[in-house]
Amino acid sequence: MAHHTHRLWPLALLITAALAVQGCNDKPAASTQAVTNAQPEQGAFATVTVQHQLGTTVIERAPKRVVALDMNEVDFLDQLGIPVVGMPKDFVPHFLARYKEDQGVEDVGAIVQPNLERVHGTKPDLILMTSLQANHYQALSEMAPTVHFDVDYRDSEARHIEVIKDHLLTLGTLFDKQALARQQVEELDAKVQEVRDLTAGRPEKALVVLHNNGAFSSFGEHSRYGFIFNALGVKPASTAVDSGLHGQPISSEFIQHANPDIIYVVDRTAVMERRPVMDAQSMGNPLLRQTNAWKNGRVIFADAQAWYVTGASPTSLKLMIEDVEKGYQR
Structure with missing residues (x-):
């Protein structure tokens, strides 16, 4: 089985990062996103379990075909050197402009209303989403393991930058890019300190x-x-x-x-x-x-x-x- 959601956590090494959460309509309560790595056989992919606001997602195989439904997620992947097979192309920021005309990246509709048929057509083995697509979580989860980025677009006061750094580390663990993710976190820390000094x-x-x-x-x-x-x-x-x-x-x-x-x-x-x-x-x-x-x-x-x-x-x-x-x- 490639993917399922559940409430039980496997016995494994737990890497926990508390994240601010976001509801779609009501003010959210605090929750914790966690990444769990099962101990693999030598050379095998370590099963990763990600607990997020919408549930628990298990990734049992190394993702090769990733669909990102939010431009923030595209940027995370870009910074980690992870290819994208599908993304919405209605509002692509200038720093990701090369993806818009890339014929190898499928246009999967709009950020707030992705085309589920196109998403399915990319044959994804991982989908990354935010609260903007939360009402599609169940349908997306039936296509592939789907991870929700628990960022609060309505009130960024609570740990916004920590949430970004935590997500970097989560994706770094998922794609075996831990060192690069830590480097990115250090760069963000330095930039934040720079402006705080100012x-x-x-x-x-x-x-x-x-x-x-x-x-x-x-x-x-x-x-x-x-x-x-x-x-x-x-x-x-x-x-x-x-x-x-x-x-x-x-x-x-x-x-x-x-x-x-x-x-x-x-x-x-x-x-x-x-x-x-x-x-x-x-x-x-x-x-x-x-x-x-x-x-x-x-x-x-x-x-x-x-x-x-x-x-x-x-x-x-x-x-x-x-x-x-x-x-x-x-």
Whole structure:
């Protein structure tokens, strides 16, 4: 049998990494993702058991045909040198652009609505997914062992960077790339420390805003960009209520009260409509123009593909950190 899910754990060496979890609708409770290696015969593949938010997945054979249903997962595999046989190609970030035109990589539909027939047609022996495809977990699991990446896209405050590092190590174990995975973790640690050294003791307060067809929403400490404040040391310009996945619509009173020293603008419209990211000349919102950030030239137009399409992978995290640093270097 190539794959099954169950509640019993085999007696084996246990490598445990606590992860923040994410529900699809309700606020999730904490859980633990674990990777278990059975002791193999010499030269044989070590059966790997991965416990994740949606269940327990057993991989009994070395994966050779991997389908990744989220761009974060594609980046994880890319960083570990693991080929991909299928992925959605509706929104591919620039740092993974070579996959979009690669005829050897099957287009399996949309990130939020994968084409299950195409997924099945790739004959996968491993499927990687996130909460965006959670309602397809059972159907996907019937095709191949399916592992869920327990990242919380609504509230990244709780261990977001640790979740990314843990997933790197999980995949490193699964693909026998432990040394490379540890190297990637060390690089992320160094990058995080770099920005924390930059933000430490600085008085500036920042606001993260999302642009969507002329409207703006802000994101605080308990939102998809919460880790910017909690893990990277950025001081929030507002302590408003939790803003979750879609942010809090900005009013003139909100802007006047927050008056941030730094603003990070994530242009969702540029991503969804495939057009250039807005800049100071094209942003006509009078509310943002009244802030100290605008007056002092510290409005950072972020890498929208890294922040919005991904945001939970090694490459996207490094790009986001570089954007954060720009706000303190002007």
